[in-house]
Amino acid sequence: MKRIVLALMVFATLNMFADDINLWKKSTLNKVLQKGQLEVCMEPGYMPFEMKDKKGRIIGYDVDMAKKMAKEMGVKLKLLPTAWDGIIAALVTGKCDIIMSGMTITQQRNLKINFANPYVVVGQTIMMRKGLEGKIKSAKDLDKPEYTVVTKLGVTGEVATRKFFKKAKIVTFETESDGAAEVLNGKADAFVYDQPYNILFMSDKGKDKLIHLDTPLTYEPLGWAIRKGDPDFLNWLNNFLRQMKEDKVVDFHEKLNNKWLRDTSWLKRVQ
Structure with a gap:
């Protein structure tokens, strides 16, 4: 009897391990690492989070954060300009890996997509x-x-x-x-x-x-949006954000706030 119970416990453990492996294979994070590129949907028109400069390049708070994110992943970054009224659909249908576009976290949007923890709070x-x-x-x-x-x-x-x-x-x-x-x-x-x-x-x-x-x-917290059913990617994003906010040596988050939310010298680049 003890052998049967032990065998069942081993079988259940192996099944749980297999489920974890399957979840990881399906994870957006794993797919990003496999293809070597993070694809980000954003609408370049929301200053100071994303906008185009005089040369047509997309710049802004979210752009700098996306660059840092891709660097920490060890992959390339691809920005995908996307119309706002179709940006959630683009994410859900797999046209990008994440939305980083000053999107407010709302209960209505949360029915369709998941959000990482807020990175900025506005109103x-x-x-x-x-x-x-x-x-x-x-x-x-x-x-x-x-x-x-x-x-x-x-x-x-x-x-x-x-x-x-x-x-x-x-x-x-x-x-x-x-x-x-x-x-x-x-x-x-x-x-x-x-x-x-x-x-x-x-x-x-x-x-x-x-x-x-x-x-x-x-009260409007802004967050990065991802597809539902992806705990690995959500975990990575929240840990990344926590590190950016709490690391006082690098102080990346504070530098970003100063560069885009407090200083307005960048306005010369977009006029």
């Missing part, structure tokens, strides 16, 4: 025309039929806009730059979008021309 803020200074002090003050509020289509900024503005007229645009320009040109009263983008816009084109209500309306 939606409001830029408005200078003529409203002193008159409008909060989103509530702006929620009136005589005001037009603009945002980008299909992002969390649109979700927040529709949540906070029930009376104001809402207009959406394909890109954040078009939405911000609408307010800058006096064709709309306010623009709702991610805080980092609005801060940078106010330090450049919006300086002395717009007003920034910089208290975030929302």
